[in-house]
Amino acid sequence: MTQMVEIAKEALEQMPPETRFRPEDAALIARHKEVLLSWTDELVKAFYDSLFAHPPTRKVFREGERPEREKTLANWWRRTVEGPLDAGYFTWMAKVGLVHVVRKVENPMMLAMASFVAEFVERKSHDAKLPEADPLTEAFYRLSMAVGAVITHGYDRYRALALYNVAGMEPALLDRLTEEEAKGMLEALRKEGS
Numbered sequence: 001m002t003q004m005v006e007i008a009k010e011a012l013e014q015m016p017p018e019t020r021f022r023p024e025d026a027a028l029i030a031r032h033k034e035v036l037l038s039w040t041d042e043l044v045k046a047f048y049d050s051l052f053a054h055p056p057t058r059k060v061f062r063e064g065e066r067p068e069r070e071k072t073l074a075n076w077w078r079r080t081v082e083g084p085l086d087a088g089y090f091t092w093m094a095k096v097g098l099v100h101v102v103r104k105v106e107n108p109m110m111l112a113m114a115s116f117v118a119e120f121v122e123r124k125s126h127d128a129k130l131p132e133a134d135p136l137t138e139a140f141y142r143l144s145m146a147v148g149a150v151i152t153h154g155y156d157r158y159r160a161l162a163l164y165n166v167a168g169m170e171p172a173l174l175d176r177l178t179e180e181e182a183k184g185m186l187e188a189l190r191k192e193g194s
């Protein structure tokens with residue numbers, strides 16, 4: 001678990017403070033707990049309707065798995081809305097990211113669905129004409145970014161760790177090789193005139 005704590009911390013610390021999820025955001029979410037929880041079923045349905053309608057995300061799921069997945073997402077939403085949205089929460093998100101790696105859920109899929117949740121809150125809070133719809137929406141965008149940052153950072157770290165465990169390649173060497181490869185690709189693109 002120490003590793004999950006580190007991954008979450010590293011990811012959040014890389015984000016400039018203005019972009020980070022703030023205590024005021026957490027307080028705002030807590031104040032809207034009732035209304036946010038009342039949207040659970042609709043959010044869960046819309047979330048999985050999107051994933052099941054799109055072949056690349058649909059194929060992640062096993063036959064008959066949807067009811068179980070809906071339960072885990074509803075639990076995630078309740079835990080998110082009820083808080084606390086603290087270091088423990090983001091450490092849990094690093095672990096949730098790991099669970100998705102095992103099921104071959106790619107980063108673009110995770111980021112898209114983090115944004116889906118923020119967009120859902122934006123639409124619902126404006127439809128409900130909540131007086132604090134704008135700051136609540138902003139709070140959810142910051143939260144989604146933070147969750148996305150932790151999950152994608154975790155993905156990078158797990159890959160580096162897997163390579164180390166399987167082939168003994170030090171993460172620093174992997175970083176250097178990645179940089180060299182990127183330089184080589186840029187060079188080739190320049191030569192092509194792109």
Ligand code: HEM
Nearest residue numbers: 051057060061072073076096099100103105109110113114
């Ligand atoms: C904002 C994005 C997402 C959130 C917050 C989320 C949340 C969760 C949570 C909390 C779990 C349970 C983890 C556990 O058992 O400890 C879970 C499991 C799962 N999620 Fe997601 N999820 C997201 C995106 C996705 C996407 C995009 C897919 C597929 C395309 C997906 C597929 C799955 C699958 C297959 C499992 C079951 C993993 C297993 O136990 O075998 N999720 N998700």
